[in-house]
Every structure is written in structure tokens, then in C-alpha cells.
Amino acid sequence: MHKGVDIGLIGTAPGIRQIAAALADAANARVLGLGDLDNALQALEALSCDLLLVEATDPALPAYAQLRAVAPDSAWIALDRVDAIGRVPAWMALGAAACLALDRLDAELLQRSIAQVLAGRATTAALNAQRDDLLVLFERTPLPMWVFDTVTLRFLAVNDAAIRAYGYRHEEFQRLSLYDLRDPEEHAALELALSQPLPVQASASLVRHRAADGRPILVEISAQELRYGGRPARLEMARDVTAQRQAIRSIEASERRFRDLFEQSLGLICTHDMDGLLLSVNPAAANALGYRVAELVGRSMLGIIPETMQAHFHTYLKRIARNEADSGLFYVQHRDGEQRIWEYNNRVLRDEDGQPFVMGHSLDITEHRLYEHRLREQQAELEAVNDGSPMGLFRASLGGAWNYANRAFERMAGLRSDEARGHDWLRAVHPDDRARVTADWQAAVQHRQRFQSRLRFRHDSNHTVWVAMQAAPLVVEGEITGYAGSIEDISARHLAEEQLRRNEQRLRTITDALPAMIAYVDAAQRYQFANVAYEQAYAGARSLVGRHARQVLGEDTYLRRQPHIEQALHGVRVTFEDEDEREDGSYVCLELTYIPQWDEERRQVLGVHVMAQDITRQKVEEKRWIQAAERDSLTGLSNRAGFLVRLERALARSRDQRSLLVVLYLDIDRFKQINDSHGHAVGDEVLRIFAQRLGTVLRPSDVIARLGGDEFTVIIEGMRRSQYASAAAAKIVAAMRKPFLLEVQGLSLSVSTSVGVALAQNEAQLSVAQLLERADGALYEAKSAGRDGYRVRAGDNAEMQKKPTSG
Known part of the structure; x- marks a missing residue:
């Protein structure tokens, strides 16, 4: 028996007291009498014993089951008063470490049993301590660890490091299996690996796991076989080598890149x-x-x-x-x-x-050196060309400061190239131009635009050079890097332009003083010059320069003159008259002359000089004389001359348009008797009334003429059918049958007329004389038929109509 062991006695049977005495004699233990079972349960709440000897009466009593809860650290031996081997399992199930028959118990057996129980208790305590240490090691190790069933592959235990590393809760992890940590395509490899025998301490293997959030984890697995809860299991420790492997891969990639860089x-x-x-x-x-x-x-x-x-x-x-x-x-x-x-x-x-x-x-850099050498040679050649150029050449920075100027500039400006650097080139500009040129140059540089200017260089107070200066941005790969420019000596041109300007001023003074309208249009028909008379006539004294002829003249006038303009632009001098009746009823007639302007080699017409004179008064007077010469003074009708002019035009239109032309030839029947019986005054009055009645019967567009004596003619155009001509002749005959009342003479005379009708259509060779002869022949036939009627002739096939017998 162990010395210093506390033994508690529970029970009141006489055999219990004997046991106490025997144990006290041994003096190796302290014996505590705890009374019956109920008192012992209360006492054990305040004290502890290494071993309890319990009087065992009935396993069914609940108080025996409470011993484990009240004294969890105490081992106890059941002393059964009934020698029933069959109740031993029941006492063992309640937590008894051993079961002895009370009536056959002796000191030696008791001491041996106590020693065995205490030894077993010590062994169990050591195992429990070892288990606790292993559990602490399992829980507190920083690497994920778990135990899984090698048959079902389900997790039996996992530590906190695994919970943190994989992101599952503890209860979730224990519902998983190894399959859940691997991708489906790796399950076959997992099964193959698990089928292989595992050494006692397995070497680490590298596998790919997946965390709860889907994140891949590359781990190095160490495994060991064990039994857990009586089942075959395996303990695994997983070391996360994801970062390590990534670092290794980065190093390998870096080495490959270095190798590729070196090789390629x-x-x-x-x-x-x-x-x-x-x-x-x-x-x-x-x-x-x-x-x-x-x-x-x-x-x-x-x-x-x-x-x-x-x-x-x-x-x-x-x-x-x-x-x-x-x-x-x-x-x-x-x-x-x-x-x-x-x-x-x-x-x-x-x-x-x-x-x-x-x-x-x-x-x-061999080729680069050769290129630089060639570039220096080309630069030297370019500078030689620049210095030999008659034009001044310069370059400027993005800010507008000059950094190069050639020899020609030095000659024009009177400054050396080094003296013109920066903005010092402005010293060469004439004082009167300097402020303007400076402002324009600064504005062009500021807005990255082209620069153009005409200015003067002044060497000294006696020598001035006129120059045209321009510069453009230098664009390299889409970026403006500076400016390049040129300067041209235009002194001679300036003098020529000044002379030309003065000549133009003198020319304008002369042309403005002329009453004629004078202008010049270029080949594009745009006005480049117009004197005052021309501008007043067409633009109300506004400038015409730059405007197109169609815009200035107006659509109708331009269309009348366009053929003449185009003729002049083809090199033909043209003179013509242009008549226009304006909206206010006024009449204007101009005589225009278009004179082509050839280039120096007479190969191309550059434009047209226009000279126009207003001849309206002459034309009006001319028309008045013509009208007087073509007018019959007695009747106011056209005379023979006017009739012939109009007939010629009408016949031409008939040919061009293939239209019907009708000519009436008529006279007054027995007009000589009227003159002989009543005198010429009455005869003249009859002629006047006859002319008036013709005017009332015929259309306003028909031409009526008196050829002389009692002979009259009519020209009718635009008739659609020849029958209408017969109708018109019949109307004339009928109109003349009404009495002629001469109020002044107090006479009422009966007058009749005979009409000859000539038709012409589609007769290209027909002349005026032939047409009149046809009309005269028709009149003769009407006279021969008894007068007071009409006859019609149309070409060689004359249509004859006799006088109607009644009105």
C-alpha cells in the first residue's frame, strides 16, 4: 500500500469497521470513516480521498451513480455483501475500479486490491497527463493539423491553426472529408496516394488544397498512422508553402528572364x-x-x-x-x-x-558613328547651301528665340548671325515697323501659328531694304520643336508695286472721269476692276471687286450677255447691243464691247475688259424715225416698208417653228367710183373707217398694213388650223358690208371688200415675194368671182372659197 494514501470508508456494516481496523494497523494509510452513503456524498463535497471503499448493496440505487460526479478524482472499490458474480459488471459500469465480496474479504486481499487500484489510477493519471500534453501540443502548434479516418476519410479532429488557415468553423471542418479540400480532378491522385503503405514517419509530400473561399493553398503534408477512438486513423500536419513556392517560381522566372535576356x-x-x-x-x-x-x-x-x-x-x-x-x-x-x-x-x-x-x-555604334559623320557632312553641305542662298534663312526655338541665320540674312539686315541670336534680330527692323513686327511674331509663337509679314530692314539712316518674312512651325513626330523661316528681298518688287499702284490710281482717275462704264472680269468671271460709272450703274457706288458677273448683273441680264462673255473668254473681241425694258417701264439700251486680255505669250485669256456706253437716246430716236418711215400717215397703220420688214420676220419664225403663217391681201371694191363721185376727202375718210373696222375684227397681235390706195394687208401668226384663216376672212367681208357713215359729209355709203388669203407652212424655200404673189392671186380670184368675198391659196394646191350668198 502506498504511504500517505487517504482512504475513505462508506458504509455501516460490521465488516466495514473490521476493514478500518485492519487498515489502521497497517499504518500505511489514513482511514476516514464517512458513514453511510448519503452522509459520504455530502462529506465528499468538502474533502478528497485517493480511494473509497464502498459498502455495495444494490447497483440500482441512484446514490452509487453520484459518486463519479461528487468524487471524480477518487477511485473506489465496491464491497458487495452478496457474493454474486453477476453484479460485478453493473458495479464496474457505475465506475468501480474493482469489486470484492465483503464476507470473504481479508487484509491481504484488500491490500493487494488497493495496491492494484492505486497503481492503475497512477497509470491512468499519467496517460491522461500525456494525453493532455499531446492535446495542448495538437491545439497550439502553429501548423494546421488534423486526424482523419483512413476508411471514410472524414476528419475526426482539427486544430485551431487548420481552422484559421482554411477558413472553416470547427463544426464545419469535422463534417468534411479529405475530398472536400482537393479539386475534383485530384481525387483520383488522392485515392492512389492513400492506397500506398505509409511509413511510421512519412516523408513530406506536396499537394494543392482549396480554402473555404476557394483560395488555392499549396501545402507540404507530413503524416503518421495511429488509432483514434479505437479506429484506424492518420495524423497529418500541413505546412503552407504557397508563398515559398511563389518565391521559388519568381526566382526561377527571374533566372529564366535573365537567361533569356542574356541569350536573346x-x-x-x-x-x-x-x-x-x-x-x-x-x-x-x-x-x-x-x-x-x-x-x-x-x-x-x-x-x-x-x-x-x-x-x-x-x-x-x-x-x-x-x-x-x-x-x-x-x-x-x-x-x-x-x-x-x-x-x-x-x-x-x-x-x-x-x-x-x-x-x-x-x-x-559603328553604323551610328558613320551616320553621325554623314550627318555632319550633310549639315556642312546644308549650311553651305544656306549661306549660298539668295534668300535669308533662319531657325528659332519654340519660344521664338533665333538660333541660326544664314549669310543672306546678314547681307539684308546688316547684322552678323551671332548678333541676331535670341530676339536681337529685331534690332535690324525699321523703327517704324518694329512694334508691329514684334507683336505679330510674339502672337504667332504663342499660338503656334505661321508668321507672315512685310517689313523694312534698316542698315543705317540712308539704306532701307524691303523684305517679305515668313516662318512655319517645325513638327517632329507630331510635336512642334521650333520654327524655320525665310526672308526675301522684295525691294525691287515693292518699288514695282508702288509704281503699279500709282499707275492704277492714275488709270482709275482717268476712267472715273469718263462717262463710259469700264470694268475688268477675270477668267472666273469675277470683277477685278470697275470705274465709278460702272459701280453706280450696277452696285449703287459699292465695290464690285471679287463679285461674280451673275451676281452683279442679275439673272436675266447675265443670261443675255453670257454667250458674248464666253465668246470673249475664247479670245474673240465682241461688240453688241443689249436692250432691256425695266420693271418701271423704262427702256435702256447699252452698246457693249468685250475685249479679251491675253497673257504675255498669247496662249491663254486671263480675263475680259468691258466697255459699255448708254445709247438709249440714240436707239429711241432711231426707233422713232423707223416708226415714222414705216407708218401710214392717213390710217396710222404700217406702210409698205414696215409691212415688208414684219412679213420677213414672220416668215422666218414660221420656218423655224414650222407654224402656220396667214397673209391677207384685200382692197375696197369699186373704190375709184367713190373717189370720182364724192371726192378724195370722202375717199380718205372711207379708208380711215375701213382701217378702223379691220382693227376691231382682227386680234391685237395681228399686223395690219396699208400698202397704198385702197390696198391693205394682214399678217396672222399662231393659227392652229387653216380653217381659222377662212373664218377671219369671212368676218372681214361681213364687217365691211355695214354702211359707212360719214357724219361730216352727211353721207352713208355701202362698201364691200374682196380678200385673198395665202397660207404658208413647212415651206423652207418660200420667199416674201412668192407669198405676196400667192395672196395677190387669191385676191384676183375673189375679184373675178364677183367681189364681196374671199379666196384661199395654200401652196400649189389652192383652196378656193366663193363669196357666201347671204350674210
Whole structure:
């Protein structure tokens, strides 16, 4: 029995008291009498015992089941008063560590049982302590750990680190299996791995898990087989190597990029030791020298440097060993013997062993050097051309400051190129022009626009040069970088223009003083000059310059004159009259002359000079004389001359339009008897009344003429049918049958007329004389038929109509 053990006795049977006495004699334990079961339960709430000896009467009593709750740290032995082996499992189920028969109990058996129970209790306590330590280690380890059933693959336990790492709650995790941590396409690999035998301490394997939020986690798994709750299980520890692997991949990618950069770079990269022995060369550098990489590695750089430059190479080795960095130009020799120029930038580095070596990066600038040389040559040629140019040339910065001017500018401005730099070129500008030119130049520069100006350079008080100056922005890749400009000496042109201006002023003074209208239109029919008389006539004294002829003249007038304008623009001098009846009823007639203006080589018409004179008064007077010459003084009708002019025109229109033309030839029957019986005064009055009645019967557009004596003619145009001509003749005959009342003479006379009707249509060769002869023939037939009637002739087939017998 263990010394110092507290033993509590529960029960009142005599055998219990004997046990107490036996234990006290042993003096190895302290024995506490706790009374019956109910008193013991109360006492155990305030004290603790290592072992309880309990009088066991009936396992069904609830008080026995309370012992575990009241004294959880105490082991107890059931002392059954009934020697019933069958009740042993019941006592054991209630928590008893052993069960002894009270009536057959002796001290040796009791001491042995107590020793066994206490030893078992100590072992259990040690195991529990070990379990608690393992549980603390399991829970507090910073790496995710779990235990899963190797059959169902469901999690049996997980630590807090796994909860934090995977984002599941504790109860959620224990509802999962290993499948839930892996992507579906990796389940087959998981099953294969689990089917393999696992050593006692498995080596780590790398797998890909997925957290609760879908985030991938790359973990390194260490596993160990164990039994958990009596079932085969496996303990796994997962180390998150996601960041580590990403870092490794980044390093590997960086190494690949460096390798690719070294291998694929167009730059020339190589390394050499401190004696100039090549350690590595990239393909671009090898190709630039005409070698393969393997042919250069291990060779001294002296083999690729021209002999004349090898002394400089030794100096370079000393310099870079001293400064650990160097840059400059290498002159290297291509395999074919051609000398190349490399621009290098080298640094001293150290390998893992601390040994120094040189890493170099170079560019082959041979072509660039040649280009720069050609560029300098071209620049020199350009400057020579610029200096030889008769025009002044200059360049300016974006801010407008001059940075170059050629020799021609120096000659014009009287300033040297260096004296004109910046804004000092304005010193050459005439004082009267300087403020204007300065403001215009600053405005053009500010708004990035073109600059144009006409100004004067003044060498001294006696010498002035007129120049035309212009500049435009220089655009390089879409950006304005400055300005380039030119200056032209226009002194001679300025003098010529001044002379021309004075000549134009004199010409305008002369033309404005002339009563004639004078103008000039260019080949585009736009006015370039018009004197005062022309402007007053067509624009109300406003300027016509720049306006089109159609706009100035008006649509109707322009259309009348357009054929003549185009004729003049084809090089023909044209003179014509243009008549116009205006809206106010006034009549105007102009005589116009269009004179072509040829170029100096007489190859092209540049424009047309227009000269116009108002001949309205002459035309009116001319018409009055013509009308007087063509008018019958007795009747007011057209006379023979006027009739013939109008008949000629009517016949021409008939030919052009293929229209019907009707001519009536008529006279007064027995007119001689009227004259002989009543005198010529009565005869004249009869003629006047006869003319008036013709006017009332015929249309206003019909032409009526008196050829002489009692002979009259009528011209009728626009009839659609020949029958209408017969109707008109019949109306005339009927109208003349009414009595002629002569109030002054107090007479009433009966008068009749005979009419000959001539028709003409589609007769291209018919003349006026032939048409009159046809009408006269028809009149003769009417006379022959008894007078007071009419007859009609149409070409060779005359249509004959007799006088009607009644009105």
C-alpha cells in the first residue's frame, strides 16, 4: 500500500469497521470513516480521498451513480455483501475500479486490491497527463493539423491553426472529408496516394488544397498512422508553402528572364576575368564579331582587339580593377578583319566564392558613328547651301528665340548671325515697323501659328531694304520643336508695286472721269476692276471687286450677255447691243464691247475688259424715225416698208417653228367710183373707217398694213388650223358690208371688200415675194368671182372659197 494514501470508508456494516481496523494497523494509510452513503456524498463535497471503499448493496440505487460526479478524482472499490458474480459488471459500469465480496474479504486481499487500484489510477493519471500534453501540443502548434479516418476519410479532429488557415468553423471542418479540400480532378491522385503503405514517419509530400473561399493553398503534408477512438486513423500536419513556392517560381522566372535576356538580348553582353579572359558571351555579341559562342569562351579579349589598340586594353584592365566600373569605346575586330566600334558600360561583380569578374554590356555604334559623320557632312553641305542662298534663312526655338541665320540674312539686315541670336534680330527692323513686327511674331509663337509679314530692314539712316518674312512651325513626330523661316528681298518688287499702284490710281482717275462704264472680269468671271460709272450703274457706288458677273448683273441680264462673255473668254473681241425694258417701264439700251486680255505669250485669256456706253437716246430716236418711215400717215397703220420688214420676220419664225403663217391681201371694191363721185376727202375718210373696222375684227397681235390706195394687208401668226384663216376672212367681208357713215359729209355709203388669203407652212424655200404673189392671186380670184368675198391659196394646191350668198 502506498504511504500517505487517504482512504475513505462508506458504509455501516460490521465488516466495514473490521476493514478500518485492519487498515489502521497497517499504518500505511489514513482511514476516514464517512458513514453511510448519503452522509459520504455530502462529506465528499468538502474533502478528497485517493480511494473509497464502498459498502455495495444494490447497483440500482441512484446514490452509487453520484459518486463519479461528487468524487471524480477518487477511485473506489465496491464491497458487495452478496457474493454474486453477476453484479460485478453493473458495479464496474457505475465506475468501480474493482469489486470484492465483503464476507470473504481479508487484509491481504484488500491490500493487494488497493495496491492494484492505486497503481492503475497512477497509470491512468499519467496517460491522461500525456494525453493532455499531446492535446495542448495538437491545439497550439502553429501548423494546421488534423486526424482523419483512413476508411471514410472524414476528419475526426482539427486544430485551431487548420481552422484559421482554411477558413472553416470547427463544426464545419469535422463534417468534411479529405475530398472536400482537393479539386475534383485530384481525387483520383488522392485515392492512389492513400492506397500506398505509409511509413511510421512519412516523408513530406506536396499537394494543392482549396480554402473555404476557394483560395488555392499549396501545402507540404507530413503524416503518421495511429488509432483514434479505437479506429484506424492518420495524423497529418500541413505546412503552407504557397508563398515559398511563389518565391521559388519568381526566382526561377527571374533566372529564366535573365537567361533569356542574356541569350536573346540584342545588346552585346559578355563577362571576363580580371585578366581579360572571356568567361561568357551572349549570341548577339558573338554574331557581331562573326564567331560562335563556343569559339570565344575561354579566349583572351586581345584576340578580338586590333593590334594598334591592344595597349589601350591593358590600361582599361588596370582602370576597371581600380575603379570597379568603366565605360567608353572599344575598338574590336570582326572575324573578316573589319574594325567595329563598341560603346561599353562595364562593372566588377563577384561570384559565390568572392572572386571578382567583369560584367559588360555594349552597343555596336559603328553604323551610328558613320551616320553621325554623314550627318555632319550633310549639315556642312546644308549650311553651305544656306549661306549660298539668295534668300535669308533662319531657325528659332519654340519660344521664338533665333538660333541660326544664314549669310543672306546678314547681307539684308546688316547684322552678323551671332548678333541676331535670341530676339536681337529685331534690332535690324525699321523703327517704324518694329512694334508691329514684334507683336505679330510674339502672337504667332504663342499660338503656334505661321508668321507672315512685310517689313523694312534698316542698315543705317540712308539704306532701307524691303523684305517679305515668313516662318512655319517645325513638327517632329507630331510635336512642334521650333520654327524655320525665310526672308526675301522684295525691294525691287515693292518699288514695282508702288509704281503699279500709282499707275492704277492714275488709270482709275482717268476712267472715273469718263462717262463710259469700264470694268475688268477675270477668267472666273469675277470683277477685278470697275470705274465709278460702272459701280453706280450696277452696285449703287459699292465695290464690285471679287463679285461674280451673275451676281452683279442679275439673272436675266447675265443670261443675255453670257454667250458674248464666253465668246470673249475664247479670245474673240465682241461688240453688241443689249436692250432691256425695266420693271418701271423704262427702256435702256447699252452698246457693249468685250475685249479679251491675253497673257504675255498669247496662249491663254486671263480675263475680259468691258466697255459699255448708254445709247438709249440714240436707239429711241432711231426707233422713232423707223416708226415714222414705216407708218401710214392717213390710217396710222404700217406702210409698205414696215409691212415688208414684219412679213420677213414672220416668215422666218414660221420656218423655224414650222407654224402656220396667214397673209391677207384685200382692197375696197369699186373704190375709184367713190373717189370720182364724192371726192378724195370722202375717199380718205372711207379708208380711215375701213382701217378702223379691220382693227376691231382682227386680234391685237395681228399686223395690219396699208400698202397704198385702197390696198391693205394682214399678217396672222399662231393659227392652229387653216380653217381659222377662212373664218377671219369671212368676218372681214361681213364687217365691211355695214354702211359707212360719214357724219361730216352727211353721207352713208355701202362698201364691200374682196380678200385673198395665202397660207404658208413647212415651206423652207418660200420667199416674201412668192407669198405676196400667192395672196395677190387669191385676191384676183375673189375679184373675178364677183367681189364681196374671199379666196384661199395654200401652196400649189389652192383652196378656193366663193363669196357666201347671204350674210
